[in-house]
Amino acid sequence: MKRVLIIGGTGAMGARVARRLADRPGTEVSVLTRDPGSERATAVQSDKRVRLLRGDLNDPAGLRAAMSGVDEVFCNTDFFSTLSPASEYEQGLQALNAAQKVGVGKFVWSSLDNAATLTDGRIPVPHYDAKAAVEAHIGLRRSEEMMRQEIDGWYTRNVAVLVTAPYYENFQAGLAPTAGELPDGRDGVTFNIPLGSSSYPLVALDDIAWFGEHVLERWDRWAGRTLRIVGDSPTGLEIAATFERVTGIASAYEDLPLQALQDMVPGVGHDLAAMFAFFQDFDVAGRARDVHALREIYPDLMTFEGWLLATGWTGAAAT
Ligand SMILES: NC(=O)c1ccc[n+]([C@@H]2O[C@H](COP(=O)([O-])OP(=O)(O)OC[C@H]3O[C@@H](n4cnc5c(N)ncnc54)[C@H](OP(=O)(O)O)[C@@H]3O)[C@@H](O)[C@H]2O)c1
Numbered sequence: 001m002k003r004v005l006i007i008g009g010t011g012a013m014g015a016r017v018a019r020r021l022a023d024r025p026g027t028e029v030s031v032l033t034r035d036p037g038s039e040r041a042t043a044v045q046s047d048k049r050v051r052l053l054r055g056d057l058n059d060p061a062g063l064r065a066a067m068s069g070v071d072e073v074f075c076n077t078d079f080f081s082t083l084s085p086a087s088e089y090e091q092g093l094q095a096l097n098a099a100q101k102v103g104v105g106k107f108v109w110s111s112l113d114n115a116a117t118l119t120d121g122r123i124p125v126p127h128y129d130a131k132a133a134v135e136a137h138i139g140l141r142r143s144e145e146m147m148r149q150e151i152d153g154w155y156t157r158n159v160a161v162l163v164t165a166p167y168y169e170n171f172q173a174g175l176a177p178t179a180g181e182l183p184d185g186r187d188g189v190t191f192n193i194p195l196g197s198s199s200y201p202l203v204a205l206d207d208i209a210w211f212g213e214h215v216l217e218r219w220d221r222w223a224g225r226t227l228r229i230v231g232d233s234p235t236g237l238e239i240a241a242t243f244e245r246v247t248g249i250a251s252a253y254e255d256l257p258l259q260a261l262q263d264m265v266p267g268v269g270h271d272l273a274a275m276f277a278f279f280q281d282f283d284v285a286g287r288a289r290d291v292h293a294l295r296e297i298y299p300d301l302m303t304f305e306g307w308l309l310a311t312g313w314t315g316a317a318a319t
Pocket residue numbers: 007008009010011012013014032033034035038040041055056057058076077078079080081112127128164165166167170
């Protein structure tokens with residue numbers, strides 16, 4: 001029996017990964033949660049193959065206990081719980097330290113692009129850079145192992161990084177289009193996104209889960225390596241046009257000013273606006289992904305159109 005622990009497994013990403021990994025025969029999946037009685041934890045446990053484990057990333061002893069005897073860890077920490085890059089970085093290190101201490105065989109760090117580095121310091125994006133800082137720490141530990149000629153070093157043999165991208169599913173939440181009259185007079189929906197004329201790197205949650213499993217199953221290929229994924233990278237105009245073509249619902253794109261997004265979400269809007277400023281400045285899919293290679297690995301990788309067809313989503317926010 002293979003034992004798996006998902007950190008962040010009651011969340012949007014982790015819950016999909018948990019379900020996907022539980023589909024593998026001979027796998028026992030546990031999900032770490034601070035509150036096993038919460039609505040989301042209860043929803044995860046409605047899949048009887050998944051077990052809840054009370055724990056907290058801020059509790060190192062508890063983390064070691066949770067990982068003891070575990071073969072595989074998928075770890076997606078949550079910036080938005082603390083709104084502090086330094087705290088998320090510390091949580092990432094706590095998880096890695098615990099896993100190394102108890103000898104976890106495969107640890108997948110779920111990461112995001114290093115916006116500050118990729119823009120030469122011009123556009124820090126706190127919730128991106130925190131995860132990327134942990135990725136850099138993983139790289140540093142590998143270099144340390146390499147310098148000591150520890151060819152079986154834990155970071156070299158037992159850690160892989162999966163760099164993801166915003167979910168298409170965000171359109172069903174904070175980025176849901178608004179219904180109303182379009183500039184051309186038709187009734188329809190408007191996608192208000194701060195993209196300017198740039199493109200939006202996106203991926204389906206189910207495809208993140210697919211790649212999570214792929215990394216674990218192809219450890220020969222990904223141990224000590226980083227896999228950077230994306231499913232599609234449409235511009236705002238392409239998002240509206242694709243949506244209209246697939247659903248038949250008239251749609252338009254409206255560039256939302258970065259400042260408007262910043263003002264809309266007090267306390268965190270500046271971080272979200274920085275992410276879109278990063279996308280406007282740096283073509284993530286074009287410059288930091290190999291979409292051709294990703295499709296060779298996974299031919300069913302969903303484009304935005306594919307995701308619309310697969311989900312049948314017609315513009316409503318998820319309940
Ligand atoms: N939205 C996107 O498009 C997107 C794309 C890629 C990456 N991300 C990143 O994903 C992260 C959020 O994950 P998500 O989208 O799955 O969010 P989510 O649905 O809000 O889930 C957050 C998860 O983090 C767990 N968590 C938070 N603090 C914890 C702690 N101290 N100890 C243990 N578990 C803790 C929660 O567990 P409990 O509440 O059950 O304890 C929950 O499982 C963010 O850092 C975000 O930057 C988001």
